[in-house]
Amino acid sequence: MTHEQLMALLPFMVLATASIVIILLIAFRQGHTVIQVTGFLMMCLVIFTMWYVRDFLPQTIMPLLIVDGYGALFTGLIIFCVLVVGLFSYIYFEEREENPREYYILIFLSTLGAAILTISRHFISFFIGLELLSVSLYALIAYLRTRNNAVEAGVKYLLLAALTSAFLLFGMALIYMDAGSMDFSAIAQKLHTAEQSSPLFLVGFSLMMIAVGFKLALVPFHLWAADVYQGAPPPVASFIATVSKIGVFAVLLRFAQELHLQNNHSIMTIISVIAIFSMISGNLLALRQQNIKRLLAYSSIAHFGYLLVAFLPGNSAGVEAAAFYLIAYAITILIAFGVIILLSAKDKDAERLSLYRGLFWEKPFVAIVLAVALLSLAGIPLTAGFIGKFYVLMAGVQQQAWLPVIVLVVTSVIGLYYYLRIISTLFSDVSVAIEKEKKLHPFFYAASYTALVVLVLLLLGFGVMPATIIPGIKQFLLIGN
């Protein structure tokens, strides 16, 4: 391996080291605060090294990895989400019944898996990254192991993830049988020379879509989403909603870009059918939901349906739209879960919608933050969610994928109903006080509130002035193309 390749891999090595550092800290019997602060600094170090090695990109580390601007963009987004999730985790786990220390090891290992997914160009690294992500998630979901919901959610995720991994492997094996290689670019070459797409490749890709669809909670592989979001601790649920999905979507997008899948008519039909059903059922299931965690789960199904519309064109405009949409979505969902974490009582998470009745009169700051996040999820102008949806629509219209675009517009209107329902609950007059004794160091509350403020400002900033970030995304995507 050359010096340049090692430099390009440096951020990932630091990320891998983070989990080992945490293990050593546990071995030396350090407390939660030390571990938390060290983890935070390690993540900052990862971002710093990414900035430091930017001139070495793009680098291909044969045969498994490629570190280019695309990978750096999505890895950066993942690390940013982990920073915020880690911050919220402190106040959540400090007052819970379980020892929170192993939690950080698992979070960092899981992040490593997602980061590997964003830079993989080979089936082997794809599979190992995905397994690293999901094996850590099994334990993270069931982390509060004395709670029944958590164990149920963990087992459900374990069984389904193991089953879909088998589908993924079988799909990879079929494509390997067809193309004779597990390398994305070699498969692309083989597909290019063949006159027509072989049924083997089609079946293989469909089997792989089962595993990818499971991870992204797309219909019809969405059955786990609501139970897992409800049972998992809120920081872990926000981790699943952001880091895990960004990683898997990044590898799906890279695979499709490399193989020019948009030229394959039958595969595009499969994906648009999945997108349409995800948008419709996600929004319909969320309509009558009284549990805010389950509601966010259903809305995430719909949102990844929207994202697949940006996936359909397969050109650079679609990739930009998807990247912007993911950034806006990640920020929004982090805010929503951050509010849930702040409001959660010691033995029960704040998940019933009735708890939020009249929150504005009790805690105006938190209520406004949550309202902004929900408006962004609904795609109201002046928020980043609107710009994201606009970009996705534009990408879909350019491709003249009329049916998915029409479904997107109609389901967005349906979605508006339940987001506004929560907002009206926040501002209704009957007030139920949420019991919460403050005993932690005020610094961590201050840090969490600051994080929320920064996230809201980002959300509004990107919504009002999208020109500040879109050139950056374009520039990142150009590296290596």
Place this chain on the structure above:
Amino acid sequence: MNYLFYISSIVAIAATVMVITRHQPVHALLYLVVSFLGVAMIFLSLGAPFVATLEIILYAGAIIVLFIFVVMMLNLGRESAIQERQWMQPKTWIGPSILTAILLGELLVLLTMGGSAPMPQQTVDLKKIPLSLYGEYVIAVELTGFLLMAGIVGAAHIGRHKKKYLHRFLKQEEEAV
């Protein structure tokens, strides 16, 4: 030599179906051993003797022994000994034995007349495996290490017991420290 592949595949599938339909864990384990042996036979017929050996040593050997130890430790006492005698009826071991006998027959066929019928695949050289594992795929090996670490940390957390105190004085002492 193709028919050897098909026979061992059918044996492996049959054994695996039996694994997931048995009610007693020990019976399921018996069939699991046969299933591993069948998979090893498939590898052998595909021209990968090293992987076949590993499959037997690691899966049919080490992991199954581990399973059986755990199951043995869970069943203690006189009652379980009587129960085990009831489980050990001929109908429970005759199935795995037949399947294993088929595999053994295949192996004998391979050993005695394997040279005459040419294999369609080329044999994977033993030297090539470590060279590619620690050569171009070294990152994958390292990542697999992290994967194992995730599994161990997760299992250790989920399976941890609350500390048991033998006496309340000991508990107070610990709290004072």
